[in-house]
Amino acid sequence: MKTKAVRLYGKKDLRLEEFELPAIKEDEILAKVVSDSICMSSYKAATQGTDHKRIPNDVAENPILIGHEFAGELVEVGAKWQHKFKAGQKFSIQPAIYYNDGPVGVLSAPGYSYQYIGGDATYVIIPKDVLVQDCLLAYEGPGYYPASLAEPLSCVIGAMHANYHTTPGSYKHDMEIVDGGKMAILAGVGPMGLAAINYVIMREDRKPSLLVVTDIDQARLDRAASIYSPEWAKSKGIELIYLNTSGEDPVAKLRGLTDGEGYNDVFVFAPVPAVIEQGDAILGHDGCLNFFAGPANPEFSAKLNFYNVHYAYTHIVGTSGGNNDDMVESLEMFGKGLDPAGLVTHIGGLNAVIDTTLDLPNIPGGKKLIYTHKNIPLTAISEFEEKGKSDPLFAKLHEICQRNNELWSVEAEDYLLANAQDI
Template sequence: MLRLRDYVNVSDDYSLPETMQAIVLSGVGEQNIRLSTVEIPECGDDQLLARVDAAAACASDNKLIDQGSSHPLLYGWDIAKYPRIIGHEGSVTIVKVGKNLRNKFSVGERFAIQPAIPSGPRQFKERYRNYGKGIRKLAIGYTLPGLFAEYVQITEETIEAGCLLKIFDNKIPYFAAALAEPISCVIAAQERIFHHVKDSVNGKQRIEIGLKKGGTALIMGDGPMGFMNAELAMTHHPKNIIVSGHHQERIKLINKALEKRAKNQSINLICILSEQLEETIAKITDGNGVDDVIVAVGDPNAHEDAIRYVAPRGVVHFFGGIPFKNRIIKIDTHKIHYDEISVVGSSGSDPSNIVTTLEMMGKGLIDPGNYVAKCGGLDAAIPLIHASRQREILGKGIIYPHARCPLFDVKGWNPKKEGEFLEKYLVKS
């Protein structure tokens, strides 16, 4: 595997081309996405230039494509005038280090990226509404350079915020590191869930973080994030995990992937269609309701139903974001007041959650290959985005920017398969 060996071994004399290819968004709608040839970004004194090894498509990309410059994270940036490279889930290798960072970073180091950057803009302030004043959060693949590209400029905002997370275990493949961010969002979400517990009737209450141990957890949604939530829910050791969705094929896929592990941990895994949900909950919980509900879909009806399904003193987590125009839902306040349920939510993760994710991958506690349904080279990125938008994909899609290969279906993606793919389809820069 000479081609792959040369790719993996990055040294200080790494040769950069003058141009690269990238997926660029220049307006509202899928028709304004292009695979374009652009100049290689410069590397400033306080910046890094990185090779993008793998990037994943996310449902959040759809919101950016549909909203364009009106997207909240663009803050008025005119993408028709200043097009953006999109993509915010990925893994990178440093190929150039700015002179002021050479005591902190080295060529050849690998990193995962936290794309939500808690910072205001340092560059191009004139492109932001109100000259960027009041902005406290930027994002990779929005106004900061994105990862559907052969190379990416890592700017001061990302570095100073600690959002570049080093991969210490080289056994972690490129695709797994690219999935560290979405998986970390699941870890962060489940850490938002909490329960008041005590050891005796008159004992002092304490708070335990996470899904209720020995309880019943419900994951609403059979997409990639529902799948991830179901697997990570097992780390909290509930007695029952119910996964519901509208797609029989996806439900079967989740059940097949997780049933052995669930059995080994004495967890009762129940994967069903949404229409069976109410009856199943009543049967499993004797009509009491579930202890935890994670709503991993952006459907307002599902968010409202979750309130009905939760047991007294249970927790509902709104994980999937509802489109802006449908964001107002009805909630029975008696469930909150009299049943004392808690409603929480999250929309991302903390860098520490990515560190935890990488550690869990290294220990074999997470199998990210379970989630990969399609792969391809950079030329397959637009077809992947289209498949995601049309819900024609049963899991996550991985793009290898330095390969050229049409989009194809995969099952059980792993380091060996990734290596064979790269050996065959890598192209010279």
Template sequence: MATRMKAVRLHAPGDLRVEEVEIPEINDHQVLVRVRAVGVCGSDPGRVMKKGTYSYPMTIGHEFAGEVVKVGARVTSCKPADRVTVAPLIPCGNCDYCKTGKFNLCDHYSYYGSRVDGAMAEYVAVEECDVLQLPEGLDFESGACTDPVAIAFHALRQGNLKAGESVAILGVGPIGLFAVQWARVMGAKEIFAVDIFDEKLEIARNLGADHVINARKEDPVASVLARTGGAGVECVVEIAGSRITQEQGLRMAKKEGTVVFCGISYDDLIIPSATLDGILRKEIRIVGAWNSVFSPLPVNEWRIALHFMARGLIRCQPVISHRFRLEEAPEVFQRLWKREEFFNKVLFIP
């Protein structure tokens, strides 16, 4: 086995380089994974180009799948040649939230690609607790999408969506497109997909959305209300992370409905008095959705995601729009940051 590898390393915001580095060593509780596919999260362009990571240089990338090549002396759950995906959050295991199985709410977590070296490389060292086996027949590219698939599932669970109810999904990038599919699997009566790009809305329609709304061409609140007899929808999932769609989501919710804020926002949300009055009078429930649940109990959303992906009920291939080599990463992130062309789920194939 070689001792050096290619890795995409961030040296400062906007300073992304493809370098040759040492293949990481592993301790007794870690696993060395040969990366077969790694995705670009919607948060990655902003982190790479503006926000930065917690230390430098840092190998980026946290959505990935690959093949186990080496395991630590105390690892028992996997072995070399296993096909795996990896949850990106590294829980401390000691805080109150970890002790109750809520790893996504860990007080002292670490994270691949921002706090420790990630997977936009040929190899990555990961903790055993984060490793999940890929079901037989599920390809590595789909395996690399498990994180956004699980995030979408978690958001709908937070929204308490029930069979026979209507849902509006605001923002149909990859997570939104997976949310459309989950809503169909979960028995939604009517699915509204809202975005500002026709290309994304067409994919949403093909994946199960009943109504697609381009918010540049029509008022999404008026459109949802018109199609629901003025009542609104029982569940709204906001994934765009825009203060515009956040406020719109509050206005299109039905009485006693739930609005889930899932998209990462970088702006203040100022709620107009009329919208606030609607929250009070309609008794709307507002809830956050952060990451996803991958602890063994009570519900492992990652295992559920893999189950439905393996059976073709949640499809990843229609969401993937681009595939690149690691060497192309600096130029690709410039293009992603400028937003001058259409991208959906972007994968790098080491």
């Protein structure tokens, strides 16, 4: 079967090509990709090339497929997996695959390391590596874009589970955020911050009593508040405050919201030293700072208050990605009504992947959602109305989004899949 895909040959060398996939083996699965959400990690991989730890050294001769936040349908299932999967099933992928024989393959991942599997393609071959680690996950919910966004949501879920706290007189670490505690999400209204807000509010087993979300861009804060409102959070038992920290003494403002006690759990969603130091300064006793945002610079550093580490038992963790259990929890949360549409600000076709990936840091907004069988320029949802004046497709998409609080939806996706031009 032929596939069309974006392949990486080296630093900033991405090519949209059509080529033949080999016949699947008995321990492989042929799959149709429907949607892929472009991640900043793909930008890092594309710009770093073989300097990236997940990119093989021989990509110039054996290019890899990029994209790792994808969903679609299974087309043909190899004999060894027919007991578990069947053609026609919808799926999501956990790209952080692991091997049973130690850390040999920890860094290998779909979208970084393989010739025939990656999200920015029309058809892919799901290899044994993914299948034996249970990283192919069936998705039974509506639409496809939620399954594409299960991976970024799993990263947020993993971060929440990775935070820890201590018990005086004990060396036991109690994993998880503090139930009923005070939480701050700094630089928290980008795509991943929005996913975190959504998850924290929707979660049923534990949640903070106070959630403060910061940014220095009031328009972004206002958009977040319109999607995940303080009123909605209050109905779930959480006091949600959106705070602009662009003014003087943001630390005093943040600590003031806790009557000076500080926060149990602080998440930093931007690789900015000043934001990390701000997070450190607002930690309460036994507070945990989670550095979530991955920096591109291997020399990146920031100052921490080690007096507080010693006497106030403050501590820091860092998380990168989620595990399989986190992915399963993502998909379960979708079944309970969590809709990740608030993350999506742009849609496009496979034709838009190269320019979008290489220019991703300069494109404002949230997630850029790609429909890989379609030929659509990358377009912000906010631009649908204007484009709709000359293009009936965008006119209808604008109408649908307007009825859904200016958000993407399964209805909009269904219309696009039925009416947009094929690639």
